[in-house]
Amino acid sequence: MAKEFSYLNMKREYSYIGKSLKRTDILDKVTGRGKFAADLKFSNMLYGKLIRSTEAHARIIKIDTSEAEKLPGVRAIITAKDVPSIKYGLSPARYDENIFCIDKVRYYGDKIGAICAVDEETLYKALKLIKVEYEVLPAVFTPAEAAKPDAPQIFEEYPGNINTEIHLEFGDVEKAKQEAYYIRTDRLQGQRTLHGFIEPHCSIAYWEGKRVTIHSAHQSAHYLQHHIARIFDMKEGDVRVVLPYIGGGFGGKVDISGLDIAAVALSKITGQPVKMFYDLEEVWYNGRARHGMDMKYTTGVTKEGKILFVENETILDGGAYTGLGVASAYYAGALLTVLYDFDNYRFDAYRYVTNLPPCGAQRGHGQPHPRYAFESHLDHIAEDLGMDPIEIRLINARKANTVTPNGYEVKSYYLKEANEMARDASGWKDKKGKLPVGRGIGVGNGGFVTGAGYCMYRTDLPHSVAMIKIYDDGTHAIVYTNAVDIGQGSDTVLTQMAAQAMGYPYEDITICTRDTDLSTLDFGAYASRQTLMAGWAVKRAGEDVKRKILAQAAEMLKVKEDGGYRFGKLTPEELDCEEGIVFVKQEPAVNITFAEVARAYFVKHGVLIGRGYYHPGKLGGTHKGAAVGTSPAYSSATQVAEVEVDMETGLTKVVGTWDVHDSGFVVNPQLLHGQVHGAFSMGIGETIWEKVVFDEKGKVLNGNFAEYRLPTALDMPYVESLVLDTFEPNGPWGVKEVGEGATTPTLGCVANAVYDAIGVRISELPLTPEKIWRALKEKEAKEKGGK
Amino acid sequence: MAEFVVGEDGIKRYLVSITVNGIKYTKVVKANSLLVNFLREDLNLTGTKRACEQGDCGACTVLLDGKPVNSCMVLTVSVDGREVTTVEGLASNDKLDILQEKFIEHSAPQCGFCAPGILMSAKALLMKNPNPTEYEVREAIAGNLCRCTGYVHYVEAILDAAAASQERKDGKNG
Ligand code: FES
Ligand code: FES
DSSP: OOOOOOOBOOOOOOSSSSSOOOOTTHHHHHHTOSOBGGGOOOTTOEEEEEEEOSSSSEEEEEEEOHHHHHSTTEEEEEEGGGSOOOEEOSSGGGOOEESSOSSEEOSTTOEEEEEEESSHHHHHHHHHHOEEEEEEOOOOOSHHHHHSTTOOOSOTTSGGGEEEEEEEEESOHHHHHHHOSEEEEEEEEEOOOOOOOSSOOEEEEEEETTEEEEEEOOSOHHHHHHHHHHHTTOOGGGEEEEOOBOSOOTTTTOSOOHHHHHHHHHHHHHSSOEEEEOOHHHHHHHOOOOOEEEEEEEEEEOTTOOEEEEEEEEEEEOOSOOTTHHHHHHHHHHTHHHHBOOSEEEEEEEEEOOSSOOOOOOSSTTOHHHHHHHHHHHHHHHHHHTOOHHHHHHHHBOOSSEEOTTSOEEOSOOHHHHHHHHHHHHTHHHHTTTSOTTEEEEEEEEOOBSSOSSOSSOOOOOSEEEEEEEOTTSSOEEEEOOOOOSSSOHHHHHHHHHHHHHTOOGGGEEEEOSBTTTSOOBOOSSTTOHHHHHHHHHHHHHHHHHHHHHHHHHHHOOBOGGGTSOSBOOOGGGEEEETTEEEETTEEEEEEEHHHHHHHHHHHHSSEEEEEEEOOOSOSOOSTTTTTTOOSOBOEEEEEEEEEEOTTTOOEEEEEEEEEEEOBSOSOHHHHHHHHHHHHHHHHHHHHTOOOOBOTTSOBSOOSTTTSOOOOTTTOOEEEEEEOOBOOTTSGGGBOOOTTGGGTTHHHHHHHHHHHHHSOOOOBSSOOHHHHHHHHHHHHHHHHHHO | OOOEEEOTTSOEEEEEEEEETTEEEEEEEETTOBHHHIIIIISOOTTSOOSSSSSSSOTTEEEETTEEEEGGGSBGGGGTTOEEEOGGGTSBTTBOOHHHHHHHHTTOOSSOSSHHHHHHHHHHHHHHOSSOOHHHHHHHTTTSOOSSSTTHHHHHHHHHHHHHHHHHHHHHHO
């Protein structure tokens, strides 16, 4: 057999990519100059808030706003009767949300209406004067309650409270069961968490004639524009979305929030700009964060530990509405086949609606919990077979240039190498099985799509479009793309790519983004898509500029005959451009500046513009739901964590972490490492202590950063972030994702390290001191009893 | 206590004089005015961020007479006659503070929402302790939550800033 083509170790050097160049937005961010949504002010601006339900499940009998209306300074109060009754959402098959609740509320915090006033103080006073009368209905707060035959029905359209049901089988699981040497089942639970960005949502809208402009803390200018146009029955061209700097998103600023819709409606009625905002606590209600999941895995392996089949049953607590939830449910099972190479797979999932705030996407959409569950399960199988955890992962890791049983084409994929590198960097061999009681080491694998193969709604639009304009005299370039920088650094990476593609200095480029009037279509920041998708569009736009520059320069440069060259006119193919200089490839001393050429082009043709676009084409399998999980490229990653557990108190401290990422070509190493650091901190918090807690009425009990504690600088361990030198043929210059994939292995690797430290598996996240303490006591009692 | 007037609405308003970033402002504020809102709304200094509004996140950290405080937990009237420094006051003219330079070099902020608060906490630390250990740096910014960065580049940048300003001082003395 011919040797497989490998995309490993293809060392490449470039002028502007593969380098940690300075962030484009950094000066704004260290001087306080950069504006976030809440920092914006418009003359005559009003302040608005949503009127939110104080019951989890109830019929609305009466909304009395009369007292509030009398308060001087209150400008408008609106409820369902004042706005279109259209339903919206993010999954077209499940548009199930009204702008404001029409007949009943479905969770504590549900949107009943909105109010605006001249200042915040009046606003809060008025809110207290609004009286809502309810007929309280029985509520359900867990999938188990929702599934009971006599459970109250939350939506007519979801009988049995089942919002999404999935039954998929690939290969022949029953047959594989007969062949398996060893079969094991584990059931684990992942909790409902929160994105935990520090900036609460904020949205400002104002009208000018028939057009509305919205400034919003949002992850996608395009989806916001599309849905606002749809909801208000407007043309997309009449909706302008401008996104200021975004204070983190992690998936929590993808949904069309009630704020955006209410701002548009209230500013229409009042004729004034309206700023709608959440207090931090409201983010817990409207944040659409990670689904709680109950996951059961049954896996059969050979004697050597090779996986023959996997059965996966997952139940998701969806909360009250769908949002992105259908995708979350499919994602929960879709990507296991990418990580590990096995033929027989069954995936059954149920997403229930409950009377809790709706869940949606959080960093690593649908992956971190299933990764935690399966990586824990795999460790148990390895242990039962007497294998090292890394050994069993090496045997099963998917290889490059393969197709998964559910139809995903995987090009570059170096999970095996990632495991080996993480093993060596972390000192695994000297630690595994050799650490004292209370100290442990664990491994976890993960990865993610590099962009979703399909738009969230049905369309033939390209996923990303870019344009580059060169100034008249050639001394500056503007890159246009509506890719959204939510902190991950896409503005910087795309500017680097533009510089590279044009052969034009990075410092002479400005990026114009996040404005649907001024810039060009991109679907935005979700599914770890921008470096690859917007990257392609920008690269092609840059190459278009370069093509025009070389053609123009060919008319301007001359080469002497004794230079071993023709005299007179050159062809563009004989030229190249790097770092702002156009030169003859055979004779670089013959050159001219990009700026001079660009000016000459301008004089002759008018403005010099490059255009690029990207569409991933048709991807993936043909089964129902195949669209979720298809992607032009898949990243992979291995993480190792070392923990110390206090055997008296159950307190876990993560002391060391190692990440090896197979991210394709790395455009900006410093930014990549930043993503990994942040992913570890989120993943560590989620493993050890983060969980959204509700009371018996469905009210959030820990809706603040004192009780929903994010990791602080003192909680963070030593972090080592390493990259494999890989190349992805479907990415511009070989790039793949890192931002979301880096969160996916963390929960599993930290949980495995805790298991290694204490010798008991806690099957439900988070691994709080209380749970660990109880588990240790139980273990002790059992051991005593056994003697 | 600051002087006050009672308006037609019966609400007491206080006359305060506060020096912010070296400039003295004399303003009339209500008793319930919070320093964070005073800075952001009355003075338009929006570099100071407002997020949790209950002292948990540190996004609103400013220096009050050189000490870091959560400005969402401070009543404006209580700082009458005192000195406040915000992120806008860190750079002098066009010269960035060494911390800002190092934040840039290490690409410390990502979304940057937490950056002004972390800068101010770090500034307070270095003023008091020019040569901190890594633990002291972590402790100093432990009240500033950041969801993006895991604090790794922040800690490196602050340590580097401390080292660089020590070097500069040594250079001057030698
Ligand atoms: S806004 Fe002041 S501490 Fe969070
Ligand atoms: S950089 Fe985003 S919160 Fe710190």
